[in-house]
Amino acid sequence: MSKLKLIIHREFIAKVRNKSFIMMTFLSPLLLVGVGALVFFLMKKNKEIEKRIVYVDNSGLFSKEDFKDTEIVYYEDFTSFGIEETKKKVENGDYYGALIIPKKDSLELLASSIEFYSKESPGMSVINSLESKIERKLRNEKLNYFGIDIDKINASKIQSNIKMVNFSGEESSKLINGLKVGVGAVAGYMLMMFVLIYGTSVMRSVIEEKTSRIVEIIVSSVKPFQLMLGKIIGNASAGLLQFSIWGVLLFIIFTVASSVFGVDMAEMQTSQLSVEQLEMAKQAAGGDKVQLIIQELLRLPILKLFVLFIFYFLGGFMLYSSLYAAIGAAVDNETDTQQFMFPIMLPLVLGVYVGFATVINDPHGPIPVLFSHIPLTSPIVMLMRVPFGVSWGELAISMILLVITFVFMVWLAAKIYRVGILMYGKKPTYKDLYKWLKYKG
Amino acid sequence: MSNLLEINNIVKNYGDFRALNDVSIHIPKGSVYGLLGPNGAGKTSLIRIINQITMADSGSILIDGEPLSPKHTSDIGYLPEERGLYKSMKVGEQALYLAQLKGLSKAEAKKRLQYWFDKFDISAWWGKKIEELSKGMAQKVQFIVTVMHNPKLLIFDEPFSGFDPINAQLIAKEILQLRDEGATIIFSTHRMESVEEMCDEIALIDKSNKILDGKLNDIKRQFRTNTFQVGLNTSIPNEVRAALEQNFEVLPADFKLLGNELTCNVKLKNTSSANDLLSFLTGKGEVQHFVELIPSANDIFIEAVNKNR
Numbered sequence: 001m002s003k004l005k006l007i008i009h010r011e012f013i014a015k016v017r018n019k020s021f022i023m024m025t026f027l028s029p030l031l032l033v034g035v036g037a038l039v040f041f042l043m044k045k046n047k048e049i050e051k052r053i054v055y056v057d058n059s060g061l062f063s064k065e066d067f068k069d070t071e072i073v074y075y076e077d078f079t080s081f082g083i084e085e086t087k088k089k090v091e092n093g094d095y096y097g098a099l100i101i102p103k104k105d106s107l108e109l110l111a112s113s114i115e116f117y118s119k120e121s122p123g124m125s126v127i128n129s130l131e132s133k134i135e136r137k138l139r140n141e142k143l144n145y146f147g148i149d150i151d152k153i154n155a156s157k158i159q160s161n162i163k164m165v166n167f168s169g170e171e172s173s174k175l176i177n178g179l180k181v182g183v184g185a186v187a188g189y190m191l192m193m194f195v196l197i198y199g200t201s202v203m204r205s206v207i208e209e210k211t212s213r214i215v216e217i218i219v220s221s222v223k224p225f226q227l228m229l230g231k232i233i234g235n236a237s238a239g240l241l242q243f244s245i246w247g248v249l250l251f252i253i254f255t256v257a258s259s260v261f262g263v264d265m266a267e268m269q270t271s272q273l274s275v276e277q278l279e280m281a282k283q284a285a286g287g288d289k290v291q292l293i294i295q296e297l298l299r300l301p302i303l304k305l306f307v308l309f310i311f312y313f314l315g316g317f318m319l320y321s322s323l324y325a326a327i328g329a330a331v332d333n334e335t336d337t338q339q340f341m342f343p344i345m346l347p348l349v350l351g352v353y354v355g356f357a358t359v360i361n362d363p364h365g366p367i368p369v370l371f372s373h374i375p376l377t378s379p380i381v382m383l384m385r386v387p388f389g390v391s392w393g394e395l396a397i398s399m400i401l402l403v404i405t406f407v408f409m410v411w412l413a414a415k416i417y418r419v420g421i422l423m424y425g426k427k428p429t430y431k432d433l434y435k436w437l438k439y440k441g
Numbered sequence: 442m443s444n445l446l447e448i449n450n451i452v453k454n455y456g457d458f459r460a461l462n463d464v465s466i467h468i469p470k471g472s473v474y475g476l477l478g479p480n481g482a483g484k485t486s487l488i489r490i491i492n493q494i495t496m497a498d499s500g501s502i503l504i505d506g507e508p509l510s511p512k513h514t515s516d517i518g519y520l521p522e523e524r525g526l527y528k529s530m531k532v533g534e535q536a537l538y539l540a541q542l543k544g545l546s547k548a549e550a551k552k553r554l555q556y557w558f559d560k561f562d563i564s565a566w567w568g569k570k571i572e573e574l575s576k577g578m579a580q581k582v583q584f585i586v587t588v589m590h591n592p593k594l595l596i597f598d599e600p601f602s603g604f605d606p607i608n609a610q611l612i613a614k615e616i617l618q619l620r621d622e623g624a625t626i627i628f629s630t631h632r633m634e635s636v637e638e639m640c641d642e643i644a645l646i647d648k649s650n651k652i653l654d655g656k657l658n659d660i661k662r663q664f665r666t667n668t669f670q671v672g673l674n675t676s677i678p679n680e681v682r683a684a685l686e687q688n689f690e691v692l693p694a695d696f697k698l699l700g701n702e703l704t705c706n707v708k709l710k711n712t713s714s715a716n717d718l719l720s721f722l723t724g725k726g727e728v729q730h731f732v733e734l735i736p737s738a739n740d741i742f743i744e745a746v747n748k749n750r
Contacts, residue, residue: 006541213525220492220519221542422494435456
């Protein structure tokens, strides 16, 4: 076995055998699903608390018809009790709040003088729902006053749904677009997390070798460059393994989910549904969103995304982890890394923010296009753009730039690494690092 | 005896600082070669260059007649002064890994490790992690890792630090045995008594320059002061001392004898020989003690370094 292979193997095994790696690999997907389910459950529970709202209508405009009970909100007419009595009842009783509608001369005046009394400040959703009820009623009153037939207004409503088609014939709808944003964002964000987590792990491993002083023994057998490269590749392999395990677990979860929600996987792969068919499916399923989302997800270029994720992960990781390795080599302990960490974090975080801020609005606008070519941010931003369809030519340029930059960065970092691993004691400055770059051999 | 290692005119700079200035050292095959010098003299820089951890700015190194190149890393075993192992890795796995990095096959490495682990009686540690071992135990593992690939050249930087006297003795014995089996050994240390005990030749480096090298005995001869410890049984010690002072330089004795003899250190003058002193003494009484004061490695070290300052 060549020395590089030996190093990669050791680094990989050391990483994979680590308890935290095993925990993270198998527990985090479960945790993710678990936390998601928990949040969903809690939200539902939160909404399910029954609310009893009373109203005092001195204007005489409203009726029980305007305040229809829902599953969890009940309305009661307290007009007969009068305002003061109602307030007292609400304050001492088991009521959510009281809506006080005074008598006013004009509808406009009325609209701005309705009050809601409650023990605690009411939730936005309650207020919004009350406001829309009142607005609807007052608007209808107004239309009546102008002599306009409300039924005609209702009948004249038309919904428009623009279909989005690109020149390679892919059709999309708003839902699909939303999914693309989501998938891109998840991929980009995951890439950033991977680079951060595994980059830090490379750095720790370098610091460990340095503080345990074994590094001098190792570099008497292999070149520092080989050691650094082995470390980076070993950690990248562990990262890919983790990613693949997550992929498999997610696939299983998806398969289970889709069989539960009744999506035929085989059919999905053989036939590409058109938007109309989808709409029909939507109707047929009674607007079952979950089924539709799973169908749409499966229609995204998943293989292309997967391959590109792997490529950009490897490229971005090589780029950043070589910097992490150089930092690890330059310092004696982890607390000294802070000053060097910030400049590394910056472009990563910038990538995610630029991605979130611009790709959603215009995936092919000048800013996202620019940032998906700058190698420090391209892995993240490009992954966010890929679901919207990026031409292979553009991808090629971005990829080549990334490769050139990481080769250069690995070379540069190796120079700092080589000197740094044998330097102890002094906390290095940027000036020191620059000096090390110029040392020979 | 031919040289295993020929270091010629090595220069090494770190930025503006010159760590090694035109250093040449020739190390004979099968010798224990002491590389001595104060802290910061440049010993570690030289050792790292021999190990190809760093490269010299200029100069050449030949090992067994060939220019030093990456393929020679398997011919060298290195025990750095600041040493360590992967703390959370198991002893056996770690030793196998390091042996393979030195070019041994896994099977061969296993066989050799078995031999050394049996020899040091530490086979039970194979599955333990380094962090579970005491410092002395870890040092033994470290020693094995350094020598297991049977290198032609072994470099020990302060090999005895961290060992108790018994284990230090064991390691010293192993080092000498390795030499007897044909290995050449570079031995860098501050402990001068171990230099006396182990080294055939030495080189002294101070402030980036080699200031002294050669066979230890030759150097001692070079640094001899022609001073003798003299113990004489005589009834008239004061008169003898006075007579001595006329012909030789008499210094206070730095040793003790039993009884009331005349004891002193006598330094020969340029024209006189040891025999002159001895015949003078035999005429005055019974010579009980007559020993040449040979400079110790420690004396030589201090004198040479002070002279260089």
